[in-house]
Amino acid sequence: MNMPPAISFDAVEQVFTGNDGAPIHALSDLSFSVARHEFVSVLGPSGCGKSTLLRLVAGLIAPTGGSVSIFGYPVQEPRDEIGIVFQKPTLLPWYTVINNVTFPMRHKYGRVQAKDTARALQLLDLVGLADFADKRIDELSGGMQQRVGIARALLLDPDILLMDEPFSALDALTRDEMSFELLRIWRDRPKTVLFITHSIPEALLLSDRILVMSERPGSIREEIKVPFERPRTLETLGDPEFTRLANHIRSTLFSKPVAA
């Protein structure tokens, strides 16, 4: 039996029209796939099309060329089995923290049941914000808001979790803590995760595989299989291989493509 990959991109092109009417070539000939329950990180320079890639998976935009499929089916619109953590927190200031977490239920089905609220509380506990359930969004720091966004993405227990630099607003310590927490969630409830980040150590610590993207127009420059045993711990960070891989990725990111 051959299961289709959870996510697959086949020669995807994405061209936007800028405000001045000039075309912006965001992605070019982008092909990769993510297996079911695989944890894949995407690293790449700013503006190379990482968020665009994520929007394509989410079905928020349609590719101008090539095809994007989920579980073997071309993406035509947003789908229920996907949870998204956006690059900006995108919380709704007119709702309390808990109501932001239950927002997917309220927005999709028009009502929130007691069990949804209970689950939301559990998720808030998970991201360390149990005491803030009834606070308003503007009473939270940027990092706390990002964590509310993570809890919200997990509410419907999605098969595919798309995360766009979810930890970038967190301090280093919380960041490590959240990374391990994410690994635990992923182990307990296996999901396919597509994780966009700017942090090489974060990508190495979390992923099965890392896609390194080229500058705009973005395509895959290199695919790196991350060899470390799971569960990964703080010790993983000290592994000499870890440092070697990190240096390798860093040089890949910095090197300009050889002129053809």
Added chain:
Amino acid sequence: MTNLNEKKTAISQRQQVLRLLDRFTPALAFVALIGLWEISTRVFSIPSFLLPAPSRILADGFAVAASTWAGHIWATMRVALIGYLLAIAIGIPMAVGLAKSRFLARTLYPALIIIQSTPIVAVAPIIVVTLGAGDLPRIVITFLITFFPIVVSTTTGLLATPEELIELSRSLRAGTRREVMQVRLPYALPYIFSALKISTTLAVIGAVVAEFVAADKGLGFFISFSTSFFKIPQAFAGLVFLVILSMLLFRTVGFLQKRFAPWSLPKNER
């Protein structure tokens, strides 16, 4: 030690006095202004038909029976309120239509701009002729003056909703109705409330203008009636009630916003 404490209490007392002063500055300024007005009318013996003294306005105001006042105030308030509420009830759904439908935007917007560019004061007599006696023409005039800012502000707010929030809504495939109700309209609330505040004063203006044209009751009627009999202080008393009415409506909207949508206010006003 005691010396230090005394110093401290002295400082905190001074701070308290300053804070009280700060708090009552507007009231004090108001009283001072009235005082100045009273004194200058007396010192320069300004005739009361040019600028009546506050004391004269008060006296002439009290000379009119309370029930008469109540009748006029109620007439104006009724028209202003009904016109205003009608403007909200029609203006906000219209704004949703303008924001969500390119077709409506292309057909309705030009018509709206024509209505807005027409001086309503000039059209008021025509409206009165067409719609006859009764509250109806007055309500229509008030409505026409108030609803444009509501439509424009609400549309602006609906369209200003950040793309990320719309993407969040789209990713949940919730449909247009919920997108408007749970995302766009709440986001537009600060815009809506600022229009609602401006429109309270416009509503009173609308009602008064309508009463100038044709009415046998209401503060606008009372003022034009008093003026035509050279009872200037009495007209001023009517004006005072108009100002109070305007302020009351304005304050009520502010209160409702604070009570039901505090997040839509800047932090220092909550």
